[in-house]
Amino acid sequence: MGLVTAFITAVPVQAHVLLSDTRGEVGAILHVSPDDDPIAGQSSILFFDIQKDISAVESNDIQLTITDSTGQKTTAPVTKQGSYISSAYTFPSQAAYEIHLSIPQQHTTLEFTAIQRVSRGISTDRVAHEAIWAKTALVMGICSIAVACILAFNHRKAF
């Protein structure tokens, strides 16, 4: 259990989220540091690995827009290397943000959208968890382990 806890909490993680463009033709891998769980008030880095050749596109033509829950939009500067786009951005407070990446192509524009919830750092409103199923499952899981332990102890001589 200690190893599992350490796995969740102690180590920064580099997991990825698969995005599809609005037409569902091109994929992109999005990674947000730190830990895919950005901290409001601290700088985060957004990484996009586009699964298409975008070498002809200039960095200046790529637009990264971040919209907060009130609809306020912010444009973040991006840098490009090959098919890899990254941007440093500081989420102002805990909320759900829409991240929109726009890459102009010769005849069309690649558009990617992702929702990023920021739940650490500066807080303006904290939403309490009301997942009844999770609480029920947790209690049932712990109870079944406890019952199994008691039964196993009582039947240990048969092992």
Add this chain to the structure above:
Amino acid sequence: MTARQPSDSLGSKRSTSLLDNERFYILILSFSIAVIVPALLQLSIANSQLVLIRTEQLYGLLSLLFWYIALLVSPLSSIIGKQRMRIIIHSRRAIGVSAAFFAILHGSVALFGQLGGFAGIERLPELFQWSMLAGAIAAGVLIIMAVTSFDSVVRRMTPRRWKWLHRTGYIGGILVLIHIWTVGTHVSYTAIQLTAFVALVVLGVLEAYRIARASTQKDSDKLLFSILFLTITVSWSVLLLFIPAYIENYHTARHTSSQGVSHE
């Protein structure tokens, strides 16, 4: 009325009651953990995408831990003695089934939760696709082993063939190693790399001992035993050390090369 008492592979009589069977408790424990993990994450993380990521990662880790324990049992029992490890040897099938169970959950959460179904695979980078294929084959090996883990199947297949089939678990283990190294999210950290290296070397040393001992039955073969043992151990360790040189890791290759912007 007395219950029929079949004997296990070690010849000891066992009760047919489910509550007297340690495998039953291991399966209950695995099922309970599988329920607790997403529930605990759901209650502690607000971001639903992150809940999926962590659930998938933890199921993968649990599958790996169960598989590692299952692989460790045979070589360890050849040193410690089968009678001393009687309970763990008998539990091994349930440990293997648990590994398969968590592998299925890991794959399902990744495929249907994170990728949005099979169509998502097409949009992944090529390295991810190859890595997922290796992971899927490894999970397939685990599932085959789980399906054939019943006594009736062992009898029908004959123990010799069954053992050969279950040795494919080692091939699956190598595929898992490739899967984790290429896209695993924690392997780019030194502490994790060291832990994994030590765990794999321990397994390699135990296997080397078992193979060397099985190949040299006579006392006069001590030199041959030492040569075999050292050769296998050193080859395995060198092979592990050179993994970074011949297999690409997605994170190291992409994130650190991005115009000097790197993350922790």
